[in-house]
Amino acid sequence: MKTxxxxxxxxxxxxxxxxxxxxxxxxxxxxxxxxxxxYEEALMGGCxxxxxxxxxxxxxxxxxxxxxxxxFGAIGGQKWDNLPREKRPESGLLRFRKELGVYANLRxxxxxxxxxxxxxxxPEVIKGVDLMVVxxxxxxxxxxxxxxxxxxxxxxxxxxxxxEIVRIAHQAFKIAMTRSKRVCSIDKANVxxxxxxxRDVVTEVGREYPEVELTHMYVDNxxxxxxxxxxxxxxxxxxxxFGDILSDEASMxxxxxxxxxxxxVGAKIGVYEPIHGSAPDxxxxxxxxPIATILSAAMMLRYALGENVAADKIESAVKRAxxxxxxxxxxxxxxxxxxxxxxxxGSIIANYAxx
Ligand code: IPM
Ligand code: MG
Numbered sequence: 001m002k003t004x005x006x007x008x009x010x011x012x013x014x015x016x017x018x019x020x021x022x023x024x025x026x027x028x029x030x031x032x033x034x035x036x037x038x039y040e041e042a043l044m045g046g047c048x049x050x051x052x053x054x055x056x057x058x059x060x061x062x063x064x065x066x067x068x069x070x071x072f073g074a075i076g077g078q079k080w081d082n083l084p085r086e087k088r089p090e091s092g093l094l095r096f097r098k099e100l101g102v103y104a105n106l107r108x109x110x111x112x113x114x115x116x117x118x119x120x121x122x123p124e125v126i127k128g129v130d131l132m133v134v135x136x137x138x139x140x141x142x143x144x145x146x147x148x149x150x151x152x153x154x155x156x157x158x159x160x161x162x163x164e165i166v167r168i169a170h171q172a173f174k175i176a177m178t179r180s181k182r183v184c185s186i187d188k189a190n191v192x193x194x195x196x197x198x199r200d201v202v203t204e205v206g207r208e209y210p211e212v213e214l215t216h217m218y219v220d221n222x223x224x225x226x227x228x229x230x231x232x233x234x235x236x237x238x239x240x241x242f243g244d245i246l247s248d249e250a251s252m253x254x255x256x257x258x259x260x261x262x263x264x265v266g267a268k269i270g271v272y273e274p275i276h277g278s279a280p281d282x283x284x285x286x287x288x289x290p291i292a293t294i295l296s297a298a299m300m301l302r303y304a305l306g307e308n309v310a311a312d313k314i315e316s317a318v319k320r321a322x323x324x325x326x327x328x329x330x331x332x333x334x335x336x337x338x339x340x341x342x343x344x345x346g347s348i349i350a351n352y353a354x355x
Pocket of ligand 1: 093094244
């Protein structure tokens, strides 16, 4: 039997309760696939700051680098919003991404037929949407120097090097090869020099993937096209800030931000996390939707551990739970047969996944 070491970073707000459900489902599926997980918890975010004075203690980095993959809940909350920038939970997260070298953030957005009415867009526009935002995660304006502010000016720098663009472009094309073989690269090349380089380098890399159709789109147009006709997209390749914005937009195609998983991968260990935040307003009430985290665990099985059968089992179990009408509170008004708590939803999915 194979044993995988998983670092669990539960974080703040609803983080702990949704990670607990993902663990429940992982253990259920493990018993059927002749694998086993050993978990080690690590602190990050506001809870880490409260205990250690640092939102990202070195021990968390060590535990993560010592594991096969990191399963991550969510961090942040109002309580820590007024700390100096480097003490804030978000700074810990950015530093974490950088330390682990996870330069590629994969954010799928698809629409479950069972929840087609949950989106604010018309069913005929979103039926069958299945796209993947591939966002560069450790470069661009988030990290560029110089940065700073004084009384009267604030400044950040959007910078990409050729190497950074090459590696993220390869990721996007490789992923496209496993999907519908289309990459749309998003930039602002009509205005930004950094985007002109981006476009040229992506075009060069694209020549190595003759089977993949490459198109380019300005980010403002892409924001519009995502709402007008999202089915035109397969893989959307973006830099850090454009991907941050467009992936939130794409998540709304599916109706609930509580449904979408993500993976951040690079040279070393990958981080698997729901795309939603820590939702402190509903923490501890047992009403959070654990599905995004459970699907993140499935992505972890697929991308980090190569356990595709186990990943398929989890994804089918989620579909089945939705099909049978089980809904957490966020989706209660959409064809619910039964409204269930966070942990009831976890147990239902775990049961199906163990079959
Ligand atoms: C995300 C989040 C983060 C980001 C924040 C919390 C720093 O919005 O993962 O999309 O901007 O990358
Ligand atoms: Mg974001």
